[in-house]
Amino acid sequence: MAGSFVPAIVQMGFAGPVYPVNPRYQEIHGLKCYPRLLDVPGDVDYVISSVPAAVVPQLVEESGRKGVRAIHFFTAGFSETGEEERAELEENVIERAKALGIRVIGPNCMGLYVPEAGLAFSGGFPREKGTVALVSQSGANASEFVSSGAQRGLRYSKVISYGNAADLCEADFFDYLAGDPDTEVIASYIEGVRDGRRFVAALKKAARAKPVAILKGGRTEAGGRATRSHTASLAGPIAVFDGLCRQAGAVRVESMEELVDMAIAFRTIGRLPGPRAGVIVGGGGRSVLTADEVNSEGLEVPPLTEETQRQLREFTPIAGTSIRNPVDTMAGWGGNQEEMRRTLEIVAGAPNLDFVLYMGGGPPGPWRGGPAGPHDPPFDPAEAAQRQVRGLAEAQAAAGKPIVVVAGTPSNAEGLAYAQALSEEAMAGGIAVFASARRAAVALARLRLRQRLLAD
Amino acid sequence: MAGSFVPAIVQMGFAGPVYPVNPRYQEIHGLKCYPRLLDVPGDVDYVISSVPAAVVPQLVEESGRKGVRAIHFFTAGFSETGEEERAELEENVIERAKALGIRVIGPNCMGLYVPEAGLAFSGGFPREKGTVALVSQSGANASEFVSSGAQRGLRYSKVISYGNAADLCEADFFDYLAGDPDTEVIASYIEGVRDGRRFVAALKKAARAKPVAILKGGRTEAGGRATRSHTASLAGPIAVFDGLCRQAGAVRVESMEELVDMAIAFRTIGRLPGPRAGVIVGGGGRSVLTADEVNSEGLEVPPLTEETQRQLREFTPIAGTSIRNPVDTMAGWGGNQEEMRRTLEIVAGAPNLDFVLYMGGGPPGPWRGGPAGPHDPPFDPAEAAQRQVRGLAEAQAAAGKPIVVVAGTPSNAEGLAYAQALSEEAMAGGIAVFASARRAAVALARLRLRQRLLAD
Numbered sequence: 001m002a003g004s005f006v007p008a009i010v011q012m013g014f015a016g017p018v019y020p021v022n023p024r025y026q027e028i029h030g031l032k033c034y035p036r037l038l039d040v041p042g043d044v045d046y047v048i049s050s051v052p053a054a055v056v057p058q059l060v061e062e063s064g065r066k067g068v069r070a071i072h073f074f075t076a077g078f079s080e081t082g083e084e085e086r087a088e089l090e091e092n093v094i095e096r097a098k099a100l101g102i103r104v105i106g107p108n109c110m111g112l113y114v115p116e117a118g119l120a121f122s123g124g125f126p127r128e129k130g131t132v133a134l135v136s137q138s139g140a141n142a143s144e145f146v147s148s149g150a151q152r153g154l155r156y157s158k159v160i161s162y163g164n165a166a167d168l169c170e171a172d173f174f175d176y177l178a179g180d181p182d183t184e185v186i187a188s189y190i191e192g193v194r195d196g197r198r199f200v201a202a203l204k205k206a207a208r209a210k211p212v213a214i215l216k217g218g219r220t221e222a223g224g225r226a227t228r229s230h231t232a233s234l235a236g237p238i239a240v241f242d243g244l245c246r247q248a249g250a251v252r253v254e255s256m257e258e259l260v261d262m263a264i265a266f267r268t269i270g271r272l273p274g275p276r277a278g279v280i281v282g283g284g285g286r287s288v289l290t291a292d293e294v295n296s297e298g299l300e301v302p303p304l305t306e307e308t309q310r311q312l313r314e315f316t317p318i319a320g321t322s323i324r325n326p327v328d329t330m331a332g333w334g335g336n337q338e339e340m341r342r343t344l345e346i347v348a349g350a351p352n353l354d355f356v357l358y359m360g361g362g363p364p365g366p367w368r369g370g371p372a373g374p375h376d377p378p379f380d381p382a383e384a385a386q387r388q389v390r391g392l393a394e395a396q397a398a399a400g401k402p403i404v405v406v407a408g409t410p411s412n413a414e415g416l417a418y419a420q421a422l423s424e425e426a427m428a429g430g431i432a433v434f435a436s437a438r439r440a441a442v443a444l445a446r447l448r449l450r451q452r453l454l455a456d
Numbered sequence: 457m458a459g460s461f462v463p464a465i466v467q468m469g470f471a472g473p474v475y476p477v478n479p480r481y482q483e484i485h486g487l488k489c490y491p492r493l494l495d496v497p498g499d500v501d502y503v504i505s506s507v508p509a510a511v512v513p514q515l516v517e518e519s520g521r522k523g524v525r526a527i528h529f530f531t532a533g534f535s536e537t538g539e540e541e542r543a544e545l546e547e548n549v550i551e552r553a554k555a556l557g558i559r560v561i562g563p564n565c566m567g568l569y570v571p572e573a574g575l576a577f578s579g580g581f582p583r584e585k586g587t588v589a590l591v592s593q594s595g596a597n598a599s600e601f602v603s604s605g606a607q608r609g610l611r612y613s614k615v616i617s618y619g620n621a622a623d624l625c626e627a628d629f630f631d632y633l634a635g636d637p638d639t640e641v642i643a644s645y646i647e648g649v650r651d652g653r654r655f656v657a658a659l660k661k662a663a664r665a666k667p668v669a670i671l672k673g674g675r676t677e678a679g680g681r682a683t684r685s686h687t688a689s690l691a692g693p694i695a696v697f698d699g700l701c702r703q704a705g706a707v708r709v710e711s712m713e714e715l716v717d718m719a720i721a722f723r724t725i726g727r728l729p730g731p732r733a734g735v736i737v738g739g740g741g742r743s744v745l746t747a748d749e750v751n752s753e754g755l756e757v758p759p760l761t762e763e764t765q766r767q768l769r770e771f772t773p774i775a776g777t778s779i780r781n782p783v784d785t786m787a788g789w790g791g792n793q794e795e796m797r798r799t800l801e802i803v804a805g806a807p808n809l810d811f812v813l814y815m816g817g818g819p820p821g822p823w824r825g826g827p828a829g830p831h832d833p834p835f836d837p838a839e840a841a842q843r844q845v846r847g848l849a850e851a852q853a854a855a856g857k858p859i860v861v862v863a864g865t866p867s868n869a870e871g872l873a874y875a876q877a878l879s880e881e882a883m884a885g886g887i888a889v890f891a892s893a894r895r896a897a898v899a900l901a902r903l904r905l906r907q908r909l910l911a912d
Contacts, residue, residue, distance in 0.1 A: 222756065
């Protein structure tokens with residue numbers, strides 16, 4: 001894994017020189033390799049360390065002599081091992097780095113992914129930049145956030161994996177991102193806070209400047225024990241952390257999936273005008289379950305007015321449908337695009353609704369389940385997704401209310417390709433897409449929560 | 457949709473004669489078509505009705521003269537419309553059917569999927585039979601359960617979609633399935649109960665004979681309103697329904713996904729020996745989140761004994777790992793099969809654990825994320841899944857404790873193919889596979905709940 005930093009940075013198009021350092025090689029990934037840091041001919045600003053912990057003190061001394069400004073220690077085997085000797089080593093390294101004027105990220109972390117600067121800690125991350133930042137105490141969780149979010153259309157400004165936080169810590173990063181003009185949304189995975197008072201101040205500053213979502217690792221007793229093994233963090237009671245978040249105006253989520261969902265909700269919807277959902281769905285049983293899922297998160301599914309029902313009834317048959325809310329029309333099954341468009345327009349325009357939850361984000365036509373007919377044209381997921389998003393974006397703009405799409409879980413390769421194309425297109429078109437009604441409702445309710453917290 | 461019953465039944469291999477009836481056609485799907493039911497030459501036991509509601513009284517009369525024993529009314533447009541006239545029609549139809557000695561399934565439902573009898577209400581359902589039954593008030597939810605469960609290896613004895621329950625109702629079906637030798641597990645989607653006392657008696661009988669999981673539609677105020685539009689059901693307060701389930705020894709779930717998860721847990725694990733999980737996972741942050749997810753459902757992740765840790769340390773490096781529980785070894789990343797096998801064996805054998813949660817169900821090798829190398833053999837999902845399940849089943853048998861697998865959400869076509877192959881193989885090998893640690897923990901906690909309810 002250590003060897004993957006060099007190709008990741010080269011692949012990202014880092015503009016300055018990259019100097020691999022390793023006494024055993026002449027060349028690494030086509031770049032000339034130097035036996036020691038001091039042998040590097042040019043100036044070095046930033047060091048990525050994957051030497052064993054025992055060699056780290058020597059690397060710090062050489063970095064000092066070389067005028068290095070920051071070191072990222074991928075190197076693990078420090079305080080997180082729980083061994084006193086290794087915790088002391090970590091302390092000494094940080095103390096010495098400080099004396100030499102060097103700031104440290106880590107140890108025991110993946111460091112930085114900053115597409116604009118050409119920095120990355122893993123291959124395959126998007127090269128283009130975006131506006132979502134991540135502050136993560138776990139490298140693997142950071143990778144999962146970047147990858148799964150990228151598949152859903154997210155792009156990133158700055159992603160920071162900071163591990164044991166022996167020098168630079170969450171407060172420093174929140175403080176920085178609060179004022180970072182490239183960052184519009186902040187997501188975070190935190191196991192433990194180094195300095196409670198500084199953290200709250202920085203979080204408050206950040207959460208008032210832009211939306212912040214935090215996944216707290218170690219919210220249970222067993223999880224708290226795991227944070228000590230992982231990053232030597234003391235997790236603390238979750239109720240206390242929750243209180244800090246509320247005080248600061250940040251929302252807390254409970255899984256990586258929810259963290260990505262929340263970043264998507266912030267990016268696409270931002271502000272939810274009110275709690276009243278118009279739900280458009282195919283199938284009576286799904287209507288019931290969707291209403292349950294929306295309502296149980298504190299959002300509402302009010303009956304449509306008689307006037308709205310009258311408009312829907314003009315083209316909706318009476319048997320096997322409902323036009324009360326959820327709206328279950330045959331249009332959803334028959335694939336009648338024009339009727340679906342009218343349904344969406346009427347529901348989005350209803351006077352007593354604040355947003356629409358459209359459960360029709362699954363792939364169109366026979367890809368809903370049965371096999372394609374022999375005379376059906378080949379299915380083009382990208383084209384179908386573009387068409388779908390265009391229609392939704394028009395309806396959203398016309399109504400001036402968010403239209404939130406539920407795409408479901410794909411069960412075959414075409415469905416998966418469509419779901420991914422839809423997510424990417426939707427992000428570009430400002431439409432929020434979620435995998436299930438429950439996940440949509442959870443994210444939407446948290447948008448409302450944030451608005452309430454900041455209004456106080 | 458109406459027209460899909462004939463091909464579905466023919467495709468399922470129904471043994472007796474099938475007589476399409478429709479005055480407008482000479483032939484339907486290659487079968488001779490009759491203008492009226494009375495024109496059918498042979499005896500008719502079972503009628504599937506998709507005529508409009510207005511024609512139903514005539515169909516009932518003809519059925520009576522033909523000696524029909526049961527009618528399934530796909531026909532909708534009765535009491536669920538909320539219109540008095542249509543509710544009356546439903547009442548009259550049921551009364552007349554009873555007088556003629558005909559039992560009714562529905563109206564407003566999909567009817568029966570019984571692979572052994574060659575009955576189905578949709579194309580593409582598995583032809584081979586299994587041991588899971590479903591009692592569902594929604595046809596679309598029944599289809600979703602059958603399809604998504606089938607992809608995860610479930611096979612079915614009897615699936616009943618019963619809609620408005622105007623004659624035969626949930627109590628009749630539970631009563632029947634309690635004694636059905638082909639059924640080992642019962643899942644159910646219910647919106648409202650026709651006769652509370654009969655329901656509790658039948659549910660109790662069923663839940664004591666075999667495991668029962670129920671998804672209650674209409675658990676919120678908005679969902680309850682939707683059940684009235686859907687099947688004219690009065691949902692009632694969820695706390696009351698919950699109390700009935702607990703009293704009977706059935707477990708209640710909150711989504712279709714959870715209903716499938718629960719059927720899988722019942723089929724593969726059945727009984728969970730205790731609450732103490734050994735968690736094997738790759739990555740420190742994932743360790744923390746998995747411990748949180750397991751612990752927050754009331755299951756435990758106790759520290760491993762010193763002896764177990766000593767055994768793991770023999771081959772597990774100290775940096776970047778944890779051997780306390782969750783167990784995060786480099787084996788998970790490097791793909792060292794032998795070390796992973798030993799890890800699994802040691803954790804499954806640990807004296808203070810009741811089961812293992814193995815987070816390594818994602819596709820092996822480069823399919824975890826990065827691209828495959830040019831010299832890698834082509835990936836064979838079925839072969840890889842077979843190998844994985846064989847190893848897990850051996851470890852499970854050796855330890856005499858459940859090994860529960862978390863497979864994650866696939867992000868590409870290979871991953872999806874592998875996940876589906878793994879699920880099918882795992883079901884055959886008696887290994888439980890779930891999409892996430894949270895969903896596994898929820899299902900496992902409900903196994904424990906059922907055990908407690910039945911011990912009372």
